[in-house]
Amino acid sequence: MKRADRLFQIVNFLQGRRMAVTAERIADEFDISMRTVYRDIRDLITTGVPINGEAGVGYMLDKSYYLPPMTFDVEELEVLMLGAAMVSSWTDKDMSVSARTLIKKVRNALSERDRETFEGIALFAPPSRARLPWAINFSDLRKAVRKKEKLILDYADEQGRATERTIRPLSLVFMGPVWMMLGWCELRSDFRNFRLDRMQKVTHTGELFEDTPETALQTYLDSMGICDGLKL
Amino acid sequence: MKRADRLFQIVNFLQGRRMAVTAERIADEFDISMRTVYRDIRDLITTGVPINGEAGVGYMLDKSYYLPPMTFDVEELEVLMLGAAMVSSWTDKDMSVSARTLIKKVRNALSERDRETFEGIALFAPPSRARLPWAINFSDLRKAVRKKEKLILDYADEQGRATERTIRPLSLVFMGPVWMMLGWCELRSDFRNFRLDRMQKVTHTGELFEDTPETALQTYLDSMGICDGLKL
DNA sequence: CACTATCCTGACAATTTTTGTCAGTATGCT
DNA sequence: AGCATACTGACAAAAATTGTCAGGATAGTG
Numbered sequence: 001m002k003r004a005d006r007l008f009q010i011v012n013f014l015q016g017r018r019m020a021v022t023a024e025r026i027a028d029e030f031d032i033s034m035r036t037v038y039r040d041i042r043d044l045i046t047t048g049v050p051i052n053g054e055a056g057v058g059y060m061l062d063k064s065y066y067l068p069p070m071t072f073d074v075e076e077l078e079v080l081m082l083g084a085a086m087v088s089s090w091t092d093k094d095m096s097v098s099a100r101t102l103i104k105k106v107r108n109a110l111s112e113r114d115r116e117t118f119e120g121i122a123l124f125a126p127p128s129r130a131r132l133p134w135a136i137n138f139s140d141l142r143k144a145v146r147k148k149e150k151l152i153l154d155y156a157d158e159q160g161r162a163t164e165r166t167i168r169p170l171s172l173v174f175m176g177p178v179w180m181m182l183g184w185c186e187l188r189s190d191f192r193n194f195r196l197d198r199m200q201k202v203t204h205t206g207e208l209f210e211d212t213p214e215t216a217l218q219t220y221l222d223s224m225g226i227c228d229g230l231k232l
Numbered sequence: 233m234k235r236a237d238r239l240f241q242i243v244n245f246l247q248g249r250r251m252a253v254t255a256e257r258i259a260d261e262f263d264i265s266m267r268t269v270y271r272d273i274r275d276l277i278t279t280g281v282p283i284n285g286e287a288g289v290g291y292m293l294d295k296s297y298y299l300p301p302m303t304f305d306v307e308e309l310e311v312l313m314l315g316a317a318m319v320s321s322w323t324d325k326d327m328s329v330s331a332r333t334l335i336k337k338v339r340n341a342l343s344e345r346d347r348e349t350f351e352g353i354a355l356f357a358p359p360s361r362a363r364l365p366w367a368i369n370f371s372d373l374r375k376a377v378r379k380k381e382k383l384i385l386d387y388a389d390e391q392g393r394a395t396e397r398t399i400r401p402l403s404l405v406f407m408g409p410v411w412m413m414l415g416w417c418e419l420r421s422d423f424r425n426f427r428l429d430r431m432q433k434v435t436h437t438g439e440l441f442e443d444t445p446e447t448a449l450q451t452y453l454d455s456m457g458i459c460d461g462l463k464l
Numbered sequence: 465c466a467c468t469a470t471c472c473t474g475a476c477a478a479t480t481t482t483t484g485t486c487a488g489t490a491t492g493c494t
Numbered sequence: 495a496g497c498a499t500a501c502t503g504a505c506a507a508a509a510a511t512t513g514t515c516a517g518g519a520t521a522g523t524g
Contacts, residue, residue, distance in 0.1 A: 001275060002481075003511070004236045008301070012343055022470065033513045038472060043233060049303050055471040055520040064303045067341045069240070071281055071296045075330035076337070078374065083315020083331070086322075086406055091314075098307035099315070105308070109299045111244055117378060142310065146349060174318055176409035234510075235482070254499065265484045270501060287491040287500040 006030055007040055011049055011066040020058030074117070080106060081118050090174070092138035132178070132197035140202055141181055144169045150207045151183075154200035162200065167192070168209045170217045184215040191220045238262055239276055243298040246283065252290030306349070312338060313350050322406070324370035364410070364429035372434055373413055376401045382439045383415075386432035394432065399424070400441045402449045416447040423452045
């Protein structure tokens, strides 16, 4: 089991690096010869790990997440499939595509026999009347949450008055058919929820923020008495 | 890579069997000695596969699904997390628990560094006003879809009239804040959608059904012109 | 262009891991 | 008690992995 283990660790070693890594560097790290590194990389690639090698440069791993073998029970796998299907129907094009890829990947990994079990378990028809159109892009918001990038929001409030605010995006909240973004509003110096369907325009500032005790997501959750039940 | 492969196949071999399988049987199947089987099983168990061995009986695998190592990109993993969170908030207690377990399992499989990326991406507050209470159990329906078990439904239609029908549950559909069950209604000999919040009682008949060309999910989808966009 | 840094491959012996054999113990079932 | 089976340790046999060496190929650079 030594080799299988090392393969996993090599991926980990490659993960999250900006610069290419040479075979020599890897050989050094794991105390193996370069020849073995080449063999390991070859095997990783054939099992689907997106490593790119370039002569004269080194190895780069596409930004990806390598999960070790895992066992799920039927419920967990059903959550995965159901969840991906919900996301596919209720977010935007980009995520919908990813959701489908995810479902396909997982389905393909199952045995023939098991695949049927998860046929048609869930199906989703987001009724157009319930789903208000967005002027903005869901994925942009998601990325901003992930990167902790401040956004400038052109927003129409409940009375339809347009405002422009700088916010720190903290989380996305799904309320029935409506998506909201929870953010720290720099104008009001407080937490605010913004409906995605009321956002007119989102401008990326490129400016990143750090969580402070006052502006962190956890603070908001605590203040709302949300401890575990709803928080992810 | 031969061993790692065989380990995976052994799990597959064990999967979906009612009777215990002896080491001898496995040894035979894979052309290896029993000693090796014992070693393989030991290693599988230490990597978390839920195999139970009993002296005098053989091996049994808890009903579970073993996924091989897989790579996901950031979007796919986000779909997984987001989806599980949605399921956790929008279904019932049982699935909610499974969703949390799923999220924990996947998080634990990620490296320290990556774990942070998926912190607080999404958070869900199912507003109680939008979520109508159910008299029945979501998980029961899910299981019936999976098993293809006919159900007897006490249902209140739009005018509030109570009816009792035998249906073949085909799929669960999430429409905004409302869940529906799509089924083939034996009373009307046609497809019908039933809102979960209008179901008064669900009786399990124990009777299983086979899809026929007339009653299959695919037929319904085709008739609705749903081809790919919404189907899972 | 030549040069460097690197990826990549084949062959084969050295090394390490896996496997089989054997001998024995432990445990659940009838 | 007797049987069927899981399980373990020791050690030699077999197989896989690894290192070494001797190349070839290719991207980037002066």
